[in-house]
Amino acid sequence: MSIDLLLFFVLATVAVIAALGMLFSRNAVYSALFLILNFATVAVFFLLLGAPFIAMAQVTVYAGAIMVLFLFVIMLLGAERVEGRHRGGWQRPVAVLLTIVLLVESGYLIFVRSDLVGAVAPVASNYASPEAIGELLFSDYLLPFEITSVLLLAAMVGVIVLTKEEKLLREHTDVMENGKEEARSPQGAGGK
Amino acid sequence: MVPVSYYFALSAILFALGALGVLIRRNAIIIFMSVELMLNAANLLFVAFARMYEALQGQIYVFFVIAVAAAEVAVGLAIIVAIFRTKKSIDIDEMSSLKG
Amino acid sequence: MDAFNLVPWIILFPVIGLVLNAAIGRRIGERGSALIAIAASAGSLVISVMQYLALSAHPEGAVVYLADWIGIGALNVPWAFRVDTLSVTMMLVVSGVGTLIHIYAAGYMHFDVRYKEDPGSYARFFVYLNLFIAAMMILVSGDSYLTLFVGWEGVGLCSYLLIGFWYQRNPDGNKGIMNSLAAKKAMLVNRIGDFGLLLAVFMIFWAFGSLNFDEVLPHAETVAPWVIMFITLAMLLGVTGKSAQLPLYVWLPDAMAGPTPVSALIHAATMVTAGVYLVARSAPLFAAVPAAQTTVAFVGALTAFFAATIAVGQYDIKKVLAYSTISQLGFMVAAVGMGAFVAGMFHLVTHAFFKALLFLGSGSVILALERAHHVQETLSNPKHKKKGHTHFDPQDMRVMGGLRKPIRLTFWVYTIGALGLAGIPPLAGFFSKDEILADAWIENPLVFLLLIAAAFLTAFYVGRQLLLVFFGSPRSQPADKAVESPAIITIPLIALAALVVIGGLINLPGWHPFTNWLAHTLGEELAEPTEFNFFVALLATVFALIAFYLAWIFYGRTPLAEKQVDPLKQRLGRVFTGMENKWWVDEFYAWLIVRPYKRFAGFLADTIDWKFLHDWVHDSAVVNTFRWFARFLANPVDLGVIDGIANGLAKSATGLARGLSFFQTGFVRNYALVTFLGVVIMLGYLVFSS
Numbered sequence: 001m002s003i004d005l006l007l008f009f010v011l012a013t014v015a016v017i018a019a020l021g022m023l024f025s026r027n028a029v030y031s032a033l034f035l036i037l038n039f040a041t042v043a044v045f046f047l048l049l050g051a052p053f054i055a056m057a058q059v060t061v062y063a064g065a066i067m068v069l070f071l072f073v074i075m076l077l078g079a080e081r082v083e084g085r086h087r088g089g090w091q092r093p094v095a096v097l098l099t100i101v102l103l104v105e106s107g108y109l110i111f112v113r114s115d116l117v118g119a120v121a122p123v124a125s126n127y128a129s130p131e132a133i134g135e136l137l138f139s140d141y142l143l144p145f146e147i148t149s150v151l152l153l154a155a156m157v158g159v160i161v162l163t164k165e166e167k168l169l170r171e172h173t174d175v176m177e178n179g180k181e182e183a184r185s186p187q188g189a190g191g192k
Numbered sequence: 193m194v195p196v197s198y199y200f201a202l203s204a205i206l207f208a209l210g211a212l213g214v215l216i217r218r219n220a221i222i223i224f225m226s227v228e229l230m231l232n233a234a235n236l237l238f239v240a241f242a243r244m245y246e247a248l249q250g251q252i253y254v255f256f257v258i259a260v261a262a263a264e265v266a267v268g269l270a271i272i273v274a275i276f277r278t279k280k281s282i283d284i285d286e287m288s289s290l291k292g
Numbered sequence: 293m294d295a296f297n298l299v300p301w302i303i304l305f306p307v308i309g310l311v312l313n314a315a316i317g318r319r320i321g322e323r324g325s326a327l328i329a330i331a332a333s334a335g336s337l338v339i340s341v342m343q344y345l346a347l348s349a350h351p352e353g354a355v356v357y358l359a360d361w362i363g364i365g366a367l368n369v370p371w372a373f374r375v376d377t378l379s380v381t382m383m384l385v386v387s388g389v390g391t392l393i394h395i396y397a398a399g400y401m402h403f404d405v406r407y408k409e410d411p412g413s414y415a416r417f418f419v420y421l422n423l424f425i426a427a428m429m430i431l432v433s434g435d436s437y438l439t440l441f442v443g444w445e446g447v448g449l450c451s452y453l454l455i456g457f458w459y460q461r462n463p464d465g466n467k468g469i470m471n472s473l474a475a476k477k478a479m480l481v482n483r484i485g486d487f488g489l490l491l492a493v494f495m496i497f498w499a500f501g502s503l504n505f506d507e508v509l510p511h512a513e514t515v516a517p518w519v520i521m522f523i524t525l526a527m528l529l530g531v532t533g534k535s536a537q538l539p540l541y542v543w544l545p546d547a548m549a550g551p552t553p554v555s556a557l558i559h560a561a562t563m564v565t566a567g568v569y570l571v572a573r574s575a576p577l578f579a580a581v582p583a584a585q586t587t588v589a590f591v592g593a594l595t596a597f598f599a600a601t602i603a604v605g606q607y608d609i610k611k612v613l614a615y616s617t618i619s620q621l622g623f624m625v626a627a628v629g630m631g632a633f634v635a636g637m638f639h640l641v642t643h644a645f646f647k648a649l650l651f652l653g654s655g656s657v658i659l660a661l662e663r664a665h666h667v668q669e670t671l672s673n674p675k676h677k678k679k680g681h682t683h684f685d686p687q688d689m690r691v692m693g694g695l696r697k698p699i700r701l702t703f704w705v706y707t708i709g710a711l712g713l714a715g716i717p718p719l720a721g722f723f724s725k726d727e728i729l730a731d732a733w734i735e736n737p738l739v740f741l742l743l744i745a746a747a748f749l750t751a752f753y754v755g756r757q758l759l760l761v762f763f764g765s766p767r768s769q770p771a772d773k774a775v776e777s778p779a780i781i782t783i784p785l786i787a788l789a790a791l792v793v794i795g796g797l798i799n800l801p802g803w804h805p806f807t808n809w810l811a812h813t814l815g816e817e818l819a820e821p822t823e824f825n826f827f828v829a830l831l832a833t834v835f836a837l838i839a840f841y842l843a844w845i846f847y848g849r850t851p852l853a854e855k856q857v858d859p860l861k862q863r864l865g866r867v868f869t870g871m872e873n874k875w876w877v878d879e880f881y882a883w884l885i886v887r888p889y890k891r892f893a894g895f896l897a898d899t900i901d902w903k904f905l906h907d908w909v910h911d912s913a914v915v916n917t918f919r920w921f922a923r924f925l926a927n928p929v930d931l932g933v934i935d936g937i938a939n940g941l942a943k944s945a946t947g948l949a950r951g952l953s954f955f956q957t958g959f960v961r962n963y964a965l966v967t968f969l970g971v972v973i974m975l976g977y978l979v980f981s982s
Contacts, residue, residue, distance in 0.1 A: 008194045012202050019209045019229060028221055035225050038206075042232055049199070049243045051251050054258075058235070061258050066228065066265045073269045074221055077276050095215035095965055099208045101972050105979055106204035110197050113979070128242075128251055136248050137255070148259045155263035162270040215965050284960050291958025 008048070015041040028074045032067055039063040053130045199240035206233035220272050220282040224265070231261050295346035296354040298339055299373045302383060302429045305335035310422035317415025326398035329418035333394045333425055337387035343380050351377065351812040355435055355506070362438070369503055372435035378813040381637060382432035382569055385644050389561045390425050392784040396652050397421065397553035399780030403659055404551055407465065407666070408458050417457060417551070424450035428562050432569060436503040437493050440570065444489065444534065447563045452479045454558060455550040463549040464685050474546040481543040485533015489570075492526035495519060505573065512576040524577055524584035527570060528591065535567030536618045537595040537625055542878055544618055548610040552655030555610060560617050560647035565640045568621070571628040572637055575818045579631060586736070589629030593732075593742035596622030598875075600749035604756065604860070605871025608687045609654045612757050616713065617647055619746055623728055626739055632731035634807045634819050638799045639724035641806075645795050646712035646721055649788035653706035654687075656777045656785065657761060660699050661686035664770035684770065689760040691768040693851065698774040701782050703762050705789040710758050712792040714751040714836050720795025722833070727799065729832055730825040744835060751836035755843030764851025 015038055022034035039062050046055035137145055210233060213226030235254045242250025276282055309332025317325045347353060353376030362369040397417065405411050427450055431443025456475030462468035493503065499515045500508045512520065531537060536544040547559050558564070571578060571588065578585050596619045603615035620643050627636035665684050685691065696703040712721035725747065732740035766772040776782070799806035801824035811819035846859045861868045870876070955966075 004194050008198060012198075015202065016205060016209070019206055022222075022225060022229070023209060023213045023217070028219055031222050031225060035229065038229065039232065042236055045199070045202075045236060046239055048194070049239045051239045051242065051254070054235075054239060054251050054254050057255060057258055061262055062228075062232070066262055069265060069269060070221065070225060073273060077221075077273065077282060091961060091965060092216055095212055095968070098215075098965070098968055098972050099212045102211065102975070103204065103208050105972070105975050106208070107201070109979055110200045110204065127246075128248060132248060133251060133255070136252055141252050141256075144256060148256060151260065152263050155266050158267050159270040162267070162274050211968060215961060215968060218961075287960065288958030291956060 004048070011041050011044055011048075015045075029071065032070050032074060035070075036063050036067045039067065051128045053128060053133045196240050196244045199236065203233045203237040203240065206230075206236070218283050218285055220275075220284050221269075223284065224268055224272070228261065228265065231257060295342045296356055296375050299343055299356050299375050299433065300358055301339045302336045302343075302387065302433060303426050305332045305339070306422040306426035306429070308332060310419045310426065313415050313419045313422065317419065318412060322398075322402060322414050325415040325418050326394075329422050330391065330394045330398060332422050333387060333391040336425060336429065337384075337391050340380065340383040340387045343375050344384060347375065347377060347380055351809075353377065353812065366501055367497065367503070369436050369438045371439065372504075373433045374435040374505060375433070376813040377809050378569075378572060378637070379432050381641065381810070382565075383429065385565075385641055386425065386428045386432065386562045389644050389648050389788075390428075390557060392787055393553050393557045393561075393648060393652065394418075394421060396556075396655070396781055396784040397551075399778055400553055400655055400659060401551065403663065407662055408461060410458075413457070417454075420450055420453045420457070421553075421557070424454065424558060424563070428566075431566055435505055437496055437505070437508070438503045440573075441489060441493060444530075444566060445486065447558070447566065448479065448482045448486065448534075451482070451547070451558055451563060452476075454554040455547045457550055457554065464687075471549045474543075474549040477546050478543040481540050482533045485530045485540055488526045488529025488533065492523045492530065495523045495526065499523070509574070509576045512580045517581055520577055520581045521584050524574070524581055525587065527574060527577075528584070528588055531567035531571060531588075531625065532591065533567075534570075535564050535621045535625060537567075537591050537622060538598060541595065541599065541618050542881060545611055545614045545874070548608070548614050552610070552651060552658065555614070556648045556651035556655070559614065560651050561644035564617065564621055565624070565644070568624045568628060568636055568640050571625070572633045572814070575628075575633050575814050578628070579818060585629050585631060587629070589626050589736055589739050592622045592625030592627070592629050593739040593746075594622070595619070596626060596746040597742045597749070598622075600746040600753070601871055602874050603753045604749060605858075605868055605873075606753075607689050607858075607872075608685075609657065609689050609692075609757065609761065610651070610687055612689075612753060613647070613650055613654060616650075616750065616753070619750060620647065620713075622746065623725065623743060626743060627728040627731060630731055630735040630739065631818065632728060632735070632822065633814055634799070634810050635724070635727040635731050635822060637810060638806055639728055641798060642712070642720035642724040642792070642795045645788055645791040646709045646719075649705060649709035649785060649792055650713065652781075652785055652788065653702055653709060656702040656781055657692070657695060657699065657706070657774075658686045659777050659781070660695070660702070660774035661692070661770045663775055664773040667773065668769055684768070686770070689757065692761045692771050693764040693767040694762070695766070695771060695774055696762040698772075699776045701776060702785065705782075705785040706762070707758060708789045708792055710754045712795075714754045714840070715747060715832055716836060717829075717833060718796055720792050720798070722829075723796040723799065723801070726825075726829045726832060727801075727822050730822050730828045733825060733828050744832065747832055748835045748839050751839035752843050755840040756847055759843060759847035759851070763848060767853070 018034045018038040018041060022031045022038065025031045025034060039058060043055045043058040043063070046052075046058060207230050210226045210228075210230035213229065214223050217223050217226065235257055238250045238254045238257070242248060242254075272282055275287065279286060309328050312328050313325050317328070320328075353374070356373040356375060358371045358373065361371045401414055401417050405414050405417075424447060427443050427446025429443070430446060431440055434440045434443060452475045455478050456472045459472045459475070460467060460469070462470035463474070496508055497503055499519045500511060502508060529540075533540040544559055544564070548555055550558075578588065599615045599618035599622060603612050603619065606612045606615060620639070624636045624639050624643070627633075627639060665686060708719070712719040715722045715725040717723075729740065729743060729747070732743050766774075797805075801822075804821040807819055807821040813819075846863075858868070861872075864871075955962075
C-alpha cells in the first residue's frame, strides 16, 4: 500500500462519513458543518488530482461563501430542528432501494465495463496552475466567463427582488391611496 | 498511484448519498445542501477525468460549475426565505398546494 | 299545288288567335278580343275557300305532309292533312258557319257577361271558341284515324269547357253548379262513345296494319267481314256518343246550359256532325258489311223518331231545338247507314245552316227578353237590391208570345229557319230531307216509316214553337217590352237565312253538283245520285202541311194564355206527360247505372279506402309497427347501447383520471423520487443494453 492509496482511503472515508453525517443529522447547523468538512476533503482530493486552483476555489467559494450563506439562512429561519413524523412511509425504503440500485449500476459501469484500471501518469507542477487556467479562461472560454458575470448579476437582482419585504409594498399602497384622497379633496392626507 | 477509477467510485457514492438526501429529508435547507453535495460529486468526477486525459477543460468546467452553483444557492435560499415568510415553515411536506 | 300546302293554316290561324286572346285578351278589351277571334276564324275560312278552289281544278285532292308524329315499330302515323272533297266540305261548313257565329257571339257575349256579372270572361270565351275551331279542323283534315281521334277528343274538351263556361251558375242564371254538372255529363257520356271509337281504331290497326285512310279504306274488302263488323259497330258506339244518338244522346239537351253561340256552333252545326263525317269517311268499311249498315240505319231512324216525340213536349225554346238536333242527326245517321252518304252529307250542310240560324235566332229572342227584364228590374228596383230579383226564365216559351211585333227581323229569319227545318220547299231543308226519304223509300221501308213519322212530328213542333213564341199575345211583361237585338247579332242571322234559302242548290235534283263533288272521294259506287222521287217529296210536304195545321189548331186558333196548361196535354194525356219528361230516360239511366256506380264508389271509398286502408293498415299496422320500431331504437338501442358507450367512456375517463390523480400528491419529495426512478431506469437501460 503506497502512501497515496492510504491517504486516498482515509480521506474517502472521512468524506463519506461527513456526507452521511450531513444526511442523518437532526440539527441543520450540524448538517452544514458536516458538509463543510466534506467540501474540505474534496478540496484535498482536488489537490491530489493536480488541480490546485480549483481546490482553492472550492474552499473559498463553496466552503467559505456558500456554506456561510447556508448557515446565515439557517440561523435566520430558526430551522435548527424539524420535528414530526413524515407522511408517506413508503418513500424512505423506496429511495434507499433506488440509491442502492444506482450504486450497483455505477459500480458495474466503473469496474466491469471500463478498462481504466491503472494509475495515472505524473504531471508537471505547473500543470493546472492558475496561469494555465487563466490562460485558457481568457482565450477559449472568454464568452462563458463574461456571461457568468451577467449570471451573477441576475442572481443578485433576483435575490433582492425575492426577499423584498412586503412592508415596502404596503407603504407603496398607502401612498397611492393617499394620492387619491388628495385628488378628491384638497386637504392633506390625514392620519395613517 | 491511485487508480483513477477509485475516484469515479467515490464520486458515485457521494452522488448517491446526495440523491438519497434529497429524497429522504424534509427540511428544505438540508435538501438544498444535498443538492450541493451532488454538484460537488460531479466536480470531483470532472477533475478526475481532466487528470486522466490531461485536459484542462475539465477544470474549466468545474470553475464554471462552482460559479453557477454559487448563484443558484443564493437564489434558492432567497426563495426558501420568501416561502418561509408565508408558510412559517420550511417543511416541504407542507408545501403540497399542487396536490391533485 | 301551292294552295294545298296552305292547308295547315286552317289550324294555325285559330291557334294563333287563341294564344293571343289567352295572353293579352283581357287587356285589349272586348273589341280587340272579338276582332282577333273573328279574324282567326275568317282566316281559316279563307284558306278553306282556297282549298275548295284548288280542289275544283284538281278534284283528286292531295295529302299535305307536315311532320312525322308516331313511328313505333309497325305503326307509322305522320301529321298529314288530307285535302279532298269530303274534308273540304266539312272545312267550309265549320269555318263558314263558325265565322258567322263568331261575329254573332261578339255581340251576344257582350250582354251575357254583363248579365252573369263577369266581364272578364269575354276573352276566355273566344279562346275556347277558337280552340274549338282548331280542334274541329284537326278532326276533319286529318289523314288518319289517329289524327281524327285527336280532333275528336279536342272537340270533346271544348264542348266541356264551353258548356260549363258559366261554371258557377245554373242554366237559369242563378248561382249553382248545374252548368258544371251538365259539362261533366257531356264529357262522361262522350267518353263511353270515345271508348267505342278507340276500340275501332285498335282493331283497324290490328287488321290493316296502319291507320292512314289511304292504307285502310281501299283494302276494306281484304279483311275478314267479322272484323269489319266489329270495327263498324265500335265506331257506331262513338257515333252515338258524339252525334247524340240512342242510347248516348242524353248529354245534348243538358248541353243547352252553355251560352247560345256554343249551342249553335258546337251542338248543332259542327261537333255533333263529326259522327256523320266519320261514317262518311269510313264508307268503304260500312259498305263491306251490310248488317252493320242496317244497324246504323235503324239506330238513326229510331233516334229521329224518338227525339222528335220529346221535342213536342218541351217548353224551353232551346230544349226544343236540342231534341230537334238529335232528331235531325238521326236523319243523317240513317242516311249514311243506308249507304246514302251524299244525302247524309247534304243534310249535314243544310242542317248546319238552318239549325245554326234557329239557335242564333233563339238567342236573339232570349236576349230581347233578358234586356227587357233587366230594364224592368232596374225601374222597379232602382237601388239594385238583389233580394228583389224575381224568378224569370227568358228561355221558357210559356212567358213569350206575340214577339213578331217587337222583334220583327228576328221573327222573319227565325221563320225561314223553321220552315227550312220542317222541310218546306223550296228551302234547303226540303231538298236534303227529301233525298234521304227518297233513299229510304227504296232501301228500307221500315226506316222510311220511322223517318216520315219523324218528319211529321218535326213540322208539328216547329209550328208549335213558332206559334208559342211569335204569335198570340205576350204572356209576360218582358215579352211585351222586348227589344230587337243590335246589328252585330242580326247580320249573321240574315246571312244564314240567305244560305237556308239558296242552300238547296247545292244538290238540286237532276243537276247533283254535290254528288259529283263527293264522288271524287267516295267513288262512283258509293256516291250514286238519287233519282228525284216526286211521290215521296209530295208525301213529305203534305205531311208537313198537315202538321202545321194541327199545330195551328192547338196553339194558333186560341193562343196560349198566361199560365195556361199546354192544350196538347188534355188531348194526349199520359203520352204528353211522357213527352214532357223526355220519357224518363235520364231517370232510367240514373237508376240503372249512376246509382249503383255511386254506391260502389262509396263502398270503395268508405270501407276499403277509409276503414281498411286508412284505419287498419295505416293506423294499426303501419303506425304501430313504426312506433314499436322507434321505441325499440329509442330505449334499448339509443339509451342502452349508445348512451352506455358514451357514458361508459366518460366514466372510464373519470375513473382513469381519479386513478392517476393518486400520483399527484403535491409532495415535492414524491416528484423527486419519481424523477430519480426514471433516471435509474434509463441508466440501467443504457448500461445493460449496449
